[in-house]
Amino acid sequence: MEGSTYDLAIIGSGPAGLTAGIYAGRYLLNTLIISRESGGTIMEAHRVCNFPTYNEIRGFDLSRKMIEQVGELGIHIKNETVEKLKENDGFFEIKTNVGTHRSKKLIIATGREKRKLGVAGEKELLGKGVSYCATCDAAFFKDKNVAVIGGSNSALTAALLVAEYAKKVYIIYRRERFFRADPAWVRITDKNEKIEYMFNSEVGSIKGGNSVEKLVLKDGLEVEVGGVFIEIGYEPNREIPKQLDLKTDKGYIVVDNMQKTNVGGVFAAGDVTNNPLKQVITACGQGAVAAMSAYEELNKENDGLKDNEKGIQGLAIQ
Amino acid sequence: MDEELQRIREMKMKEMIKNLRRDRMETVIEVNDESFQEKVIEQSKGVPVVVDFWAQWCMPCMMLGPTLDKLAKDYNEKFVLAKVNMESSRGLAQRYGIMSIPAVKMFKNGKVVDEFVGALPEPQIKDWIDRNLGDS
Numbered sequence: 001m002e003g004s005t006y007d008l009a010i011i012g013s014g015p016a017g018l019t020a021g022i023y024a025g026r027y028l029l030n031t032l033i034i035s036r037e038s039g040g041t042i043m044e045a046h047r048v049c050n051f052p053t054y055n056e057i058r059g060f061d062l063s064r065k066m067i068e069q070v071g072e073l074g075i076h077i078k079n080e081t082v083e084k085l086k087e088n089d090g091f092f093e094i095k096t097n098v099g100t101h102r103s104k105k106l107i108i109a110t111g112r113e114k115r116k117l118g119v120a121g122e123k124e125l126l127g128k129g130v131s132y133c134a135t136c137d138a139a140f141f142k143d144k145n146v147a148v149i150g151g152s153n154s155a156l157t158a159a160l161l162v163a164e165y166a167k168k169v170y171i172i173y174r175r176e177r178f179f180r181a182d183p184a185w186v187r188i189t190d191k192n193e194k195i196e197y198m199f200n201s202e203v204g205s206i207k208g209g210n211s212v213e214k215l216v217l218k219d220g221l222e223v224e225v226g227g228v229f230i231e232i233g234y235e236p237n238r239e240i241p242k243q244l245d246l247k248t249d250k251g252y253i254v255v256d257n258m259q260k261t262n263v264g265g266v267f268a269a270g271d272v273t274n275n276p277l278k279q280v281i282t283a284c285g286q287g288a289v290a291a292m293s294a295y296e297e298l299n300k301e302n303d304g305l306k307d308n309e310k311g312i313q314g315l316a317i318q
Numbered sequence: 319m320d321e322e323l324q325r326i327r328e329m330k331m332k333e334m335i336k337n338l339r340r341d342r343m344e345t346v347i348e349v350n351d352e353s354f355q356e357k358v359i360e361q362s363k364g365v366p367v368v369v370d371f372w373a374q375w376c377m378p379c380m381m382l383g384p385t386l387d388k389l390a391k392d393y394n395e396k397f398v399l400a401k402v403n404m405e406s407s408r409g410l411a412q413r414y415g416i417m418s419i420p421a422v423k424m425f426k427n428g429k430v431v432d433e434f435v436g437a438l439p440e441p442q443i444k445d446w447i448d449r450n451l452g453d454s
Contacts, residue, residue, distance in 0.1 A: 036439040044377040079440045127418040127435030136376035140417045
């Protein structure tokens, strides 16, 4: 056990966690932010064009600005990996790879991660043709045959980007058409001669030695490619809700409009919650509300304490 | 007696050279297709070199960069951090079969001894460095 007990511990440092940190800082709560890495998934966004005051800003820069703001309020972000969360005697114990922290209130803002296919070869060939970032890696597949897995906007935009370099791009999607993508994007991919659609297709495994050589689909069909870009959406961290017995819906933490979870003293904000819109601006809004809720609860508990003390003093005078 | 003196002299000389090198050693350097042989391959025969293959267009690279800088400073000359910009060093991308960035490789004695891809969290990178420095 190290150090003091924090009023508030925030797990995660994306826009939700950082905004909660900013509000908590201004409420003068003794606050700790714990995060595997600073910034969250927004850091990887090439451009953010819908955050008020910016027509366009790199996700990386937006995140940096928030981190700076948190820093100026004197709140520390500890880059540690949370291993175990539990409630103990009215406090929360947060065991990380470095030590154990204690707090009175908890905000979970751990966001989401890119979903993995979960097939043989995916892990083994990561960095050897398997990629989750088309912007990063498209340029390495010049004149190669490449597959993009998925059918959302991000899959289609990835395919368009990869097609600028690759010889041929197969979009492999398990449904029979692009239900979830914007028609405007579909129209553009339709016209791209390098792009070929493979609907009703699911990847069974990724094969290769030193690098990706082919995909084997579940129906047995083989597709020879030198690269695979996996764009099948995101999923939340399921471990933390499980440890705290938080109620979830499809893995996302269920919250009310005060960002309260079903467990007292635990709040959640941002992409990890069952909110309807997973954007920076909504994450920030939820982070702010979560911090206020925590602050209000702490205040009530402190007031209760003071009343008690008053009572005792009153008795003493008598 | 002369032999003894000679040995001491040699030892002192080695120490001086070592110190001189230490003074001059830059812990974070930028390398390209031309300087790679000297700054990475040759240098890794004396001190481990961690090579960060990155590009401006890669956001995870921008996240990882500052973490590696910090670690290079923290480890105080136990390794050299060499940055290779993929935009200007296409030859190296091909030579080392880079297909995904950020890609980080540890060079010792001119050879890659371990590698990882992606912006790993700091604790994991530390483990990776410790594991690989420990073997030397």
